[in-house]
Amino acid sequence: MAERADAARNRAAILRATEELLSNFPPEEVSIDRVAAKAGVGKGTVFRRFGDRYGLMRALMVQRAEALQTAFTSGPPPLGPGAEPTERLLAFLDGTLELITNNLGLIAAHERAAVAGNHDDQPVYQAWHRHVTALIAQARPDLDAELQAHILLRSLSSDLVAHLHRNGTSPRFARSLHDLATALLRPLDP
Numbered sequence: 001m002a003e004r005a006d007a008a009r010n011r012a013a014i015l016r017a018t019e020e021l022l023s024n025f026p027p028e029e030v031s032i033d034r035v036a037a038k039a040g041v042g043k044g045t046v047f048r049r050f051g052d053r054y055g056l057m058r059a060l061m062v063q064r065a066e067a068l069q070t071a072f073t074s075g076p077p078p079l080g081p082g083a084e085p086t087e088r089l090l091a092f093l094d095g096t097l098e099l100i101t102n103n104l105g106l107i108a109a110h111e112r113a114a115v116a117g118n119h120d121d122q123p124v125y126q127a128w129h130r131h132v133t134a135l136i137a138q139a140r141p142d143l144d145a146e147l148q149a150h151i152l153l154r155s156l157s158s159d160l161v162a163h164l165h166r167n168g169t170s171p172r173f174a175r176s177l178h179d180l181a182t183a184l185l186r187p188l189d190p
Helices: 005-024 032-039 043-050 053-074 085-102 104-116 123-139 145-154 158-166 170-185
Strands: none
Touching: 005 032, 005 043, 005 053, 005 104, 032 043, 032 053, 043 053, 053 085, 053 104, 053 123, 085 104, 085 123, 085 158, 085 170, 104 158, 123 145, 123 170, 145 170, 158 170
């Protein structure tokens, strides 16, 4: 069923307002009340549309991550299919780090809302995890790819990335992440 035009406008206005607020205020100050006021809708509209603060942050996060997901599932190499697993993993880590750095407020708000609401349904993280797991398993079937993927992805927490970004050490972090991923996927000597 197609979304009504007014509902689509409200959804877009709410997501735009959330994004603006997150770029101007710390995540903990971006409340549903503030989002509704900024979007020019009632608080009930936000709750009906997104359920809770986590649902709102999740929707915005999914929207922000769409381009990266399209690139790694069907885009050109090295991020998309056709490149070696190590190249793809490095390109994915670069893309993810860029996405996180450009959306620090959103990522932090999304992470905090997930923890506060005890939400396990994190579609963006789950898609990223499946992708990284598959690349690790392809390159190194001898490893516990699922756990290694969690370890790599958790190194991209918004708090760590924000701290390193503020201190001007993002390039160093990116290089270290490359070193770690390259070492992880290096074939075992026969």
